Structure formats: C-alpha cells, structure tokens
Amino acid sequence: MTICCIAPGTFPFPPAPCTSVEIYLWHLARELSRTEPILLYGKTDAVSASDPLSYLRHVLRDVKKHPAEPSIIHIENRIPFLPKIKKTFPRVPLVLNLHSNVLIQELPKLILRKAFHHLDALVVNSRFLQGDLLVRYPFLPEEKVHVIHPGIDLAQFPSRFRATGAALRAEVRAKHQITPEQQIVLTAGRFTPRKGIAELLDAFRIVHAAHPHSVLWIIGGSPRNAEHPFHNLIREKAAELPVHFFGFLPQSELPNYYAAADVFVCPSQLPEAFGLVNLEASAAALPVVASGRWGLTESVAQDVSGRLVEEFTNPAAFAVEINRLLADPDRAAQLGRSGRNWVERHFSWEITARQFLALYERTKKGRLLN
CATH class of the missing domain: 3.40.50.2000 (Glycogen Phosphorylase B;)
Structure with missing residues (x-):
C-alpha cells in the first residue's frame, strides 16, 4: 500500500525549524515506512511557502510521475487542498489529519461542506476535538471522524531518572x-x-x-x-x-x-x-x-x-x-x-502508525464496497 503524505508546505521537516505539524508527519511517515512505501511531501527550497496552490500543484505533478497511483493520500490540516487533490486522483481515498479547530473556523461553511464531500476519513487528535467538530458542523458524517492520539519520540525525551x-x-x-x-x-x-x-x-x-x-x-x-x-x-x-x-x-x-x-x-x-x-x-x-x-x-x-x-x-x-x-x-x-x-x-509512534494503517485499510475497503 503506497501512502502519499502531504504536509501544509509552510515549513520544512525536522531538523530544520518547523511546527508541531511537520514534526508529527515526519515521525508518522518514518514509522509507516517500516512496512509501507511512502511518498512524503513538504516545503522545499524550490517551492514558495507563501503560495499554497503552487506548492500543491508541484506536489501533484510529482505524484503523477510515479508509475502507479498511491493507495491513500494523507493530508495534514490543509482543508482547501481536498477538491484539487480529488479532481486529480478521483479514485484514491483521501484522509485528512486535523490538529486543532483553529484553521477550520476560518473557512466558510459552504467551503467546508464541499471539501468534506471529497473526504473519506477525518482524523483528529482527541475525543474533545471530535465532539467539538461534530457539534459545530452537523453536515460532517460522524462515521467519517476518527480519533487517533499523537505519538511521542520516547528516545528523544529520556526519563530524568535514567x-x-x-x-x-x-x-x-x-x-x-x-x-x-x-x-x-x-x-x-x-x-x-x-x-x-x-x-x-x-x-x-x-x-x-x-x-x-x-x-x-x-x-x-x-x-x-x-x-x-x-x-x-x-x-x-x-x-x-x-x-x-x-x-x-x-x-x-x-x-x-x-x-x-x-x-x-x-x-x-x-x-x-x-x-x-x-x-x-x-x-x-x-x-x-x-x-x-x-x-x-x-x-x-x-x-x-x-x-x-x-x-x-x-x-x-x-x-x-x-x-x-x-x-x-x-x-x-x-x-x-x-x-x-x-x-x-x-503514545508511541508505533501505536499511532498502527492505528493509521488500520484506518487506511478500512477506508480502502469502504471505497471498494461503494
């Protein structure tokens, strides 16, 4: 199962200075890559961070160069990317990973309704966020919203007692x-x-x-x-x-x-x-x-x-x-x-990656049954 992971494109991946979103996706992709082929996209020197649409076009052009379509496209936070990705890859399930309710509140509900129509699964990092979104956006199907807690790099944060x-x-x-x-x-x-x-x-x-x-x-x-x-x-x-x-x-x-x-x-x-x-x-x-x-x-x-x-x-x-x-x-x-x-x-990244893989498989099977 080839998984295409797309970061927002505003910041690079670690070890360069970045936000928690890039750190999250970098760790998740690294763990997923132990068993699955991964296409990982983020900001590069060749792509302007100030132009999200140019960044997305650059990513999609590169994905299309591969001999086969990805099995899953995983997007971090960027809700407005969904229609363009779905138009380019109509048969590929889309999974959006949303880290907070801040960005989503900035978008008109009409835009959200259209974007969510293209979505196969929405992942949030807490039961609190899941409940908040379902109350705010009743047009969001409850069965599409899944909770997967983030992981932590246990080696990076050693116990002070060891x-x-x-x-x-x-x-x-x-x-x-x-x-x-x-x-x-x-x-x-x-x-x-x-x-x-x-x-x-x-x-x-x-x-x-x-x-x-x-x-x-x-x-x-x-x-x-x-x-x-x-x-x-x-x-x-x-x-x-x-x-x-x-x-x-x-x-x-x-x-x-x-x-x-x-x-x-x-x-x-x-x-x-x-x-x-x-x-x-x-x-x-x-x-x-x-x-x-x-x-x-x-x-x-x-x-x-x-x-x-x-x-x-x-x-x-x-x-x-x-x-x-x-x-x-x-x-x-x-x-x-x-x-x-x-x-x-x-909260290990192994646990988080395992939960994402299970969701990807369920999403693929659900798409095949429809």
Whole structure:
C-alpha cells in the first residue's frame, strides 16, 4: 500500500525549524515506512511557502510521475487542498489529519461542506476535538471522524531518572547555576494570553512564598516588546520573582530542559485540542499540572502522570497542586515515573502508525464496497 503524505508546505521537516505539524508527519511517515512505501511531501527550497496552490500543484505533478497511483493520500490540516487533490486522483481515498479547530473556523461553511464531500476519513487528535467538530458542523458524517492520539519520540525525551536523562539534568542545571536545593517549575508553549502565562505567574508568586528555592522557567517567548500590553503585563507580574524567559528554543533542545525541571505546568485558559507538551514532559518523567478541561484531559492522566486543575482560571488552585509536588518530592517522582510508563504504553509512534494503517485499510475497503 503506497501512502502519499502531504504536509501544509509552510515549513520544512525536522531538523530544520518547523511546527508541531511537520514534526508529527515526519515521525508518522518514518514509522509507516517500516512496512509501507511512502511518498512524503513538504516545503522545499524550490517551492514558495507563501503560495499554497503552487506548492500543491508541484506536489501533484510529482505524484503523477510515479508509475502507479498511491493507495491513500494523507493530508495534514490543509482543508482547501481536498477538491484539487480529488479532481486529480478521483479514485484514491483521501484522509485528512486535523490538529486543532483553529484553521477550520476560518473557512466558510459552504467551503467546508464541499471539501468534506471529497473526504473519506477525518482524523483528529482527541475525543474533545471530535465532539467539538461534530457539534459545530452537523453536515460532517460522524462515521467519517476518527480519533487517533499523537505519538511521542520516547528516545528523544529520556526519563530524568535514567542515565541519559540524569546526565542532561545535571548538565543543564549546572549551565544555569541551579543549586541542588532549587526546584524548577517549567512551562513551554506559544507566548500568548491563551496559554495562561499571566495566571501561572500569579500562581508562582504564591508558590515562591512557600518554596523560596523555587524558580520558574518559561520556554516559548519573552516580554521584549515594551509597546505590547500583554508583554507589559507579564513583566509586571514577573517583577522581583526568579523567572527566566528562554524565548523560542529548537525542538532538539527541549528534552534538556524537561530533564532539568521538577514540575511541568500547562495552564491554558482557552480550549486546547490535545496538549502534546504534556506528553513530552511525561516522557521525561516530569509530573504535570494542567488545566482540567478540553483535550488536556487526554494528555494528562489524573494521579497517574500528574494533576488536572478544575478551577483552571484560579491561580491559587494551580499553586496548591504545584506546592504539593514541590513539598513531596517522592510523590512527584512517583507521578513522573508512572507518567513515563503511561506514555510508553499508549503514545508511541508505533501505536499511532498502527492505528493509521488500520484506518487506511478500512477506508480502502469502504471505497471498494461503494
């Protein structure tokens, strides 16, 4: 079964700087290629990232050069690509993998209805996103929407309790002059209000009063723009606190900082489809404290990999859970270890690829029966 995988085309694949979508497809295609022929397409120097239609035409021309049509065409996120692909390959089943509900909300419902008509299967990364889409778009057939959770590269995110992770932990803590008694609270994500950075800083002020040796590390951005209201707010809330803003870090460096930390926090204030950062933290054997809503409840297992905060808009509620973990390192370590085991059992790329292959087979058979 030849599988054609098409990335959005805006960013290249790793190790070049890219988004989680390219990282996802690169890992999935690599795993699928162990048993199936793969045609993998993404941004190249020859194709303008600013012109999606030129990119798609380039991809389709290349696919047509192959002696046989692909068995499945797998598209990441790009809903507007569907009609053109179906027109070019009318007999090939189309599978769309949608990572969030952000892009889909930007499209008129008439466009969506036409695009979904060409679709054989829609994959989403959480039960939350599945339910959200079916409520928003009643014309979307329920039987076409499937949940497949993303995988995690377990080798890339070593447990901080195993030799590789322990070495990374010691190296990073020494680099940043972190003493043995200091405890690191870590968060990572886009530097936007929806990610709950302001709420986390309010929570950390409470945490630091109870644990004077605690420090807060924030990966993903920094309040550099003096004219930006959100940046000014963050600077005010971080004043006189031991907070380190790391800005954007390459994906290859993230495991080092997970290994160095003691607690990971995901305080999102608006809906999240899944929360892949929580799996990354759990793979590193970090206990996770996250908002207890939306798809985050599928990337954190309560009392297995961490704690879900029901009152997610209340910084004091986050402070309670963080303080409990900092005050009880044995409990934190237990959650870290059981979280790593949970990720190993349920979120490897091998598992994700196996579920996609099963869906591809069902989709092909369904097409043959119609």
